[in-house]
Amino acid sequence: MNEELENKTSAQEPQAESMKDYEDQFDIADPWHIVQNYMDNKTNLTLKVDGVVNGGVIVKVEGLRGFVPASRLSLSYIEDLETYLLKDITVRVIEVDPQEHRLILSAREILKEEEAKKRAERIAQIQVGSVMEGTVESLQSYGAFVRFDDGLSGLVHVLQICEKRIKTPADVLNIGDRVKVKVIGIKDGKLSLSMKALSEEKENAEEDLPVELPKSEEIGTSLGDLFKNIQL
16 A cells, blocks of 8 residues: 555656756756847847947847947947937847857848848839939940939949940049939849940931921922022
8 A cells, every 4th residue: 555655656756857857947948048049030120239349339238248340230330329329220130159158140131131132122123124224333345334313223334335345444434423324134133234225225216207398399490599699
């Protein structure tokens, strides 16, 4: 009877957790383990900037001190880092080193993805054959890049700049020039542009203009007017 009672009591009692169970639980709760998961899963974190230091800003992640370099705060140069103090920023963990107590975060990847998404949406609204006006922003040996007012840009290949053969785009274009271009192709989110196509269309339009011949009586009148004051 006592043996049965002891067995029943043993079955009801929870089994003692092993040391490994404790270690696993501790590991999961470890903030370094958590931020490692954030990095592995590319988790977006919205954090408040707690401080500004030389070359970047400080944030807190799971109680850990994280550093966001200035070069990874924005897609453009930041004039004054103090403007970020106490503001919320969305970042991802990009480097975790518990031994060195090193935790690096970045907003740049998120901003690039957002920019690419907006660009794709704008390009989707453009059709091949559209005529657009923009500014020459750079000249390369292979062509000229033209930026439009909405921020999109495209390439005018050197062979698509003008009808005559040129060695480089700089022969006929300058950075800052305002030009009209025709969209001749869209591939992988990139715009192929042409200035030559517009020139050819203009010439063809001028050639197709109807030519009005003068009436025979107008010719006669003109000749009469020509000789009426001549005395023979």
